[in-house]
Amino acid sequence: MTDEKKKSVFETLSAVDVSKHVEVIKMKKGPALSYVSWSWAWNFVKSIYPDTPTPKFTKYKEMALTTVQEPYKVKYGNKEYTKYRTVVKHAELIDREVPYLTTMTGTMVECTITIEGEPYTESLYVMDNNNDAVINPTMKEINKTQKRCLVKALALAGLGLSIYAGEDLPMADINEADKEQAEQRKEQVNQQRKINALQAEYRRLMMELINRLNGDSKRAEELVKGTLGDGKHSGEEYVNAVKALLESGEQS
Numbered sequence: 070m071t072d073e074k075k076k077s078v079f080e081t082l083s084a085v086d087v088s089k090h091v092e093v094i095k096m097k098k099g100p101a102l103s104y105v106s107w108s109w110a111w112n113f114v115k116s117i118y119p120d121t122p123t124p125k126f127t128k129y130k131e132m133a134l135t136t137v138q139e140p141y142k143v144k145y146g147n148k149e150y151t152k153y154r155t156v157v158k159h160a161e162l163i164d165r166e167v168p169y170l171t172t173m174t175g176t177m178v179e180c181t182i183t184i185e186g187e188p189y190t191e192s193l194y195v196m197d198n199n200n201d202a203v204i205n206p207t208m209k210e211i212n213k214t215q216k217r218c219l220v221k222a223l224a225l226a227g228l229g230l231s232i233y234a235g236e237d238l239p240m241a242d243i244n245e246a247d248k249e250q251a252e253q254r255k256e257q258v259n260q261q262r263k264i265n266a267l268q269a270e271y272r273r274l275m276m277e278l279i280n281r282l283n284g285d286s287k288r289a290e291e292l293v294k295g296t297l298g299d300g301k302h303s304g305e306e307y308v309n310a311v312k313a314l315l316e317s318g319e320q321s
Contacts, residue, residue, distance in 0.1 A: 078184050081117065082227030091232065095198075102200075105229040107216040114223060118184050124219050126168035127179040132276055134171065134205045135159040155204040162280045169195075169211050172272040173279075173286055175202030176211065179269065180218040182226065189225040192265040193218040225258065233258070267304040274311040281315075 090109045094102040114121055138153040157173045169178045179192040195206040195214045203210055224230040279289045296310040 078118070078187060079227040082114070082223070083230055085113070085228060087229045087232070091229075103232050104217050105220050105223070105232065107220050110220055110223050110228055114182075114184065114226075114228065121182070121184050124180050124182045124222065126215060126218075127170075127181070128166040128168050129170040129273065130276075131163040131165050131167045132171040133161045133163055134173075136205050157204060157286070159284045160276065160279055160286065161284060162276060168215070170269060170272060171205070172276060173204075174272075175204060176206050176214075177265075177269065178211065178215050178218050179265075180215065180222045182219070182222045184226055187226075189222045190262065191218055191221040191225055192262075192269065193221055225262075230258075264304065267308060271304065271308050271311065274308060274315065278311055278314055 087105045087110075090106045092104050092106055094104065111124075135158045136155050137158055139156040140151050140153055143150050143152050160173055169176055175194050177192050177194040179190060181188050181190040183189070193214055195203045195210050197203050206214075220229065221233075224233055275289060275293075278292070279286050282288050292314055293307065293310050296313060297306060302310075
């Protein structure tokens, strides 16, 4: 008898039909967001891979923000209305770690799930019903984002990835043309992971620079622009510019 080749984690999880376990979050702006139920997804993975350890959320130095509600005008038809947006007036790093990254522009979480020795990492920012980043979110909003990020990390392992690829069927049931599209989507996911990691690194370094400048975010941005010079620059160039400023001991 010939031994059957053991299926990989991705082959196993991507073949699962998750359509009966999808939660839809309606947004005021843009399309609705679809997520697999985090409790079902975790229970399912543990039932197949019982040795899977508890998901880990990356920890960062806590940042305390001082914010104000700034009014601004919007027009609907012939009428003008006053709306409010959250604006950061001061930011300060605190010497303790928390499982989320707070920045001047929003808060994100990063989750890593290790299955059969292979880590799967995804990040997700805290968003409101307009799909916009939330400045200084509540713990309730952060906790919900962590659960959604957990599900996105499981999607990288294959479970429910069809949702993010825009497919209605699990990957084991799609045709060759769709498989090619799915592979392209996987590549896009990998590229996005690299971009997310670069953005997280830039935000972390910027927070360190701002802290050195006593919370002067405007001065930090000016120093980075001065280091980079005119023209368009890649994310990696921005990261390197901030690193150079930190290494030079820039404080004024």
